[in-house]
Structure formats: structure tokens, C-alpha cells
Amino acid sequence: MLSAVCVxxxxxxLTPVNAVPLHLATELHFGIGxxxxxxxxxxxxxxxxxxxxxRVGRDGFGTRILDELRDHYVGVSGVEVDxxxxxxxxxxxxxxxxxxxxxxxxxxYRQGSAASAMGRDTLSNPDVSSLLENAALIHLxxxxxxxxxxxxxxxxxxxxxxxxxxxxxxxxxxxxxLWAGQDRSVLQRLANLADVVxxxxxxxxxxxxxxxxxELRRMMPDPDVLVIKxxxxxxxxxxxxxxxxxxxxxEVPALSVAVVEPVxxxxxxxAGYLSGMLFGLGQKESLRRGHVAAACTLTVHGxxxxxxxxxxxxxxxxxxxxxWAAIHVEDGQxxxxxxxx
Ligand SMILES: Nc1ncnc2c1ncn2[C@@H]1O[C@H](COP(=O)(O)OP(=O)(O)O)[C@@H](O)[C@H]1O
Ligand SMILES: O=C(O)C(=O)C[C@H](O)[C@H](O)COP(=O)(O)O
Numbered sequence: 001m002l003s004a005v006c007v008x009x010x011x012x013x014l015t016p017v018n019a020v021p022l023h024l025a026t027e028l029h030f031g032i033g034x035x036x037x038x039x040x041x042x043x044x045x046x047x048x049x050x051x052x053x054x055r056v057g058r059d060g061f062g063t064r065i066l067d068e069l070r071d072h073y074v075g076v077s078g079v080e081v082d083x084x085x086x087x088x089x090x091x092x093x094x095x096x097x098x099x100x101x102x103x104x105x106x107x108x109y110r111q112g113s114a115a116s117a118m119g120r121d122t123l124s125n126p127d128v129s130s131l132l133e134n135a136a137l138i139h140l141x142x143x144x145x146x147x148x149x150x151x152x153x154x155x156x157x158x159x160x161x162x163x164x165x166x167x168x169x170x171x172x173x174x175x176x177x178l179w180a181g182q183d184r185s186v187l188q189r190l191a192n193l194a195d196v197v198x199x200x201x202x203x204x205x206x207x208x209x210x211x212x213x214x215e216l217r218r219m220m221p222d223p224d225v226l227v228i229k230x231x232x233x234x235x236x237x238x239x240x241x242x243x244x245x246x247x248x249x250x251e252v253p254a255l256s257v258a259v260v261e262p263v264x265x266x267x268x269x270x271a272g273y274l275s276g277m278l279f280g281l282g283q284k285e286s287l288r289r290g291h292v293a294a295a296c297t298l299t300v301h302g303x304x305x306x307x308x309x310x311x312x313x314x315x316x317x318x319x320x321x322x323x324w325a326a327i328h329v330e331d332g333q334x335x336x337x338x339x340x341x
Contacts, residue, residue, distance in 0.1 A: 006053070007036060007052075007053040007138065008034060008035060010032055011033055011034060022107075037052050108177055120150070174207045188208060199216070233253070259299070268290075
């Protein structure tokens with residue numbers, strides 16, 4: 001079975017219950033959050049043999065993260081438990097409270113975390129190196145590059161190693177709070193070392209200073225595929241096949257979705273898209289899988305929504321362009337809406 005390995009930090013996530021301002025909160029909901037482990041759980045839900053490589057602290061947060069990943073059929077043999085450094089933590093600040101928290105919608109407590117101590121040494125762990133060697137897909141993100149110089153050098157080592165048939169995907173995953181005062185140009189360098197790059201248009205403006213598709217491709221000429229997501233509008237895959245350096249352009253409109261909460265949609269999109277790629281599907285089919293997985297997450301609270309069953313998923317993915325344009329997703333249910341001519 002094809003295996004996928006996702007590398008990155010996952011944190012304990014605390015959210016004030018009933019979205020009360022943080023300073024008035026008496027109860028905090030305890031969950032977990034991490035872009036790459038979200039993708040890992042998404043890939044596992046698509047039926048792939050999936051593993052997560054990271055580090056957690058020897059604390060209840062770390063134990064909870066490992067338990068949740070195992071519960072979602074993600075292998076954790078490549079996770080180190082740090083006896084000293086703690087598991088990272090973040091707080092999702094309710095929107096009306098963000099001004100009192102410096103305008104930020106998340107507060108990170110991840111400096112010096114167990115995962116921020118990942119580095120080239122991580123590759124000498126035999127469990128990690130064997131997972132990476134046997135993977136058909138290694139998934140990385142720009143978040144890791146911002147965590148510490150050691151984490152950045154881990155990404156560089158993975159991206160520079162001989163591929164031997166493996167594909168490496170890189171989700172830019174721009175996080176303003178992590179890049180303040182840091183050199184963001186490393187993101188362009190890392191993206192050009194990857195085979196598949198995913199970036200949101202809004203993120204591209206921050207990370208690369210442009211949202212222009214042609215300009216982005218000029219800045220990132222090396223990946224075989226550059227996927228540019230434009231939220232509710234569409235996602236575009238620009239390919240560069242070795243035989244045809246001109247490449248191809250596939251654009252698939254996003255679905256109509258009654259959005260409940262946007263967090264995690266990008267990770268779900270990545271899982272959907274990358275699963276299509278691993279199953280050998282074309283760009284159009286893979287982009288559709290991305291939109292379907294994202295829509296499932298957008299209609300629930302939390303970082304991941306359940307997928308439709310296999311038969312319904314196949315029917316949705318096989319639909320004609322007109323039928324696709326008429327799909328509406330609400331409460332995780334896919335239905336046909338009437339389209340005004
Ligand atoms: N308002 C929306 N309506 C429909 N689909 C959406 C909407 N917002 C996001 N999506 C879906 O989620 C995907 C990821 O969106 P994006 O904004 O890039 O996520 P993130 O900011 O979490 O990385 C999009 O490509 C699309 O499939
Ligand atoms: O911010 C971080 O460092 C995290 O990893 C936590 C978040 O749970 C995911 O990043 C959600 O990501 P999106 O799918 O882009 O909404």
C-alpha cells in the first residue's frame with residue numbers, strides 16, 4: 001500500500017467555551033491542532049497508509065495528541081517524546097476579542113517546544129528514516145520553516161535528499177505571527193525544492209508579495225505542480241511535465257458551501273488533492289477531491305469534517321461540470337441546488 005508521511009508540529013489547542021473573551025473565560029475547550037497532522041488524518045481517512053513525524057513533550061498534551069492521531073489511523077512510530085521540552089500550545093482567540101490580544105486571532109506558546117527541536121538529528125532516528133525512505137509522499141509545510149533554525153535545516157535536508165521515486169509536497173501555510181522579524185524569502189527557496197506546492201492567493205501576497213498567477217509561477221518554476229487556491233472561487237493547478245516545459249493549466253471552481261468555520265479547510269484541501277495524486281488521478285479529479293474535502297471541513301466546527309461515503313464521493317467526483325457547479329454543501333450534506341440561468 002502507498003504510504004504518506006507528514007512532518008510538522010501539532011499543538012494542544014485551547015478555545016474559550018462559548019467564544020467569550022479570553023480574559024473572562026472560565027472554561028477552555030481542549031483540542032489539538034497542527035497543519036501537517038490534519039493532512040495526515042485527512043490522507044488516512046482517504047484510505048492511505050499514513051504516518052506523522054514530529055516531537056511532543058512528555059506531558060498530557062503530548063499524550064492526547066498521540067492518542068488522537070492513533071484513533072484516526074495515523075502511525076506515530078516516528079514521533080519522539082522529549083523528556084524536557086513541553087508540547088506546544090495555542091489559543092484560538094474569539095474574533096471580538098482579538099483587538100485586546102494585539103489583533104491576533106491565535107496566540108502561540110510554541111517557542112522552545114518539543115517539536116521546535118526537530119532538526120537534521122531527527123533523520124538519524126531509524127524509525128523516522130525508514131518511514132521517509134519508504135514513503136510515496138512526504139508532506140511538509142512552511143510553518144515548520146519558521147519554528148527554529150534546526151527545523152528549517154530539517155526541511156532543507158528532506159527536500160535536498162535524492163527522491164528515489166518519492167514525491168514531496170509543500171504547503172506554504174503562511175502564518176503571520178510566526179514570520180514577524182524573520183526572513184520569509186526562505187519560503188520561495190523551499191518551494192522550489194519541492195515537487196508539489198500548494199498556496200492560497202491570500203497567503204501568496206504575504207509570502208511572495210504577489211497574487212498574480214504567472215508571476216507566482218515565475219517565482220516558483222521548479223515544482224512539477226503549483227496549486228493556487230482562491231478560497232470560494234476556484235483552485236488552479238499549473239503543471240510542468242518534463243516533456244513539455246510549457247505545462248498545463250487546470251482550474252476547478254470551488255463548491256457552494258454554507259461555511260461554519262474556515263480553520264482546517266486548507267489542510268483538508270491538501271489531503272484531498274494529494275490523495276488524488278497518489279491514486280494516480282489527473283489534475284481535475286485531484287482538485288475536485290481537494291474542494292470536496294475542504295467543503296466537509298468548512299461546514300463543521302473544528303479542523304476536519306467527515307467525508308461522504310465512498311459511493312457518494314465517487315458520484316460527486318464523477319459529476320459533469322454543470323452538475324458540479326450545482327452542488328451545495330451544508331452541515332456536511334451534499335445536495336443539488338437549482339441554478340439560475
Ligand atoms: N467560502 C468558501 N466557499 C467554498 N469553498 C471554500 C471557501 N473557502 C475556502 N474554500 C475551500 O477551501 C480551500 C482552502 O481554502 P483556503 O482559503 O486556501 O484555506 P486556508 O486559508 O485554510 O489554507 C479552497 O481551495 C476551497 O476548496
Ligand atoms: O497555525 C498552525 O501552526 C497550525 O498548524 C494550526 C491549525 O490547526 C492549522 O494550521 C489549520 O490550518 P488551515 O487549514 O490553513 O486553516
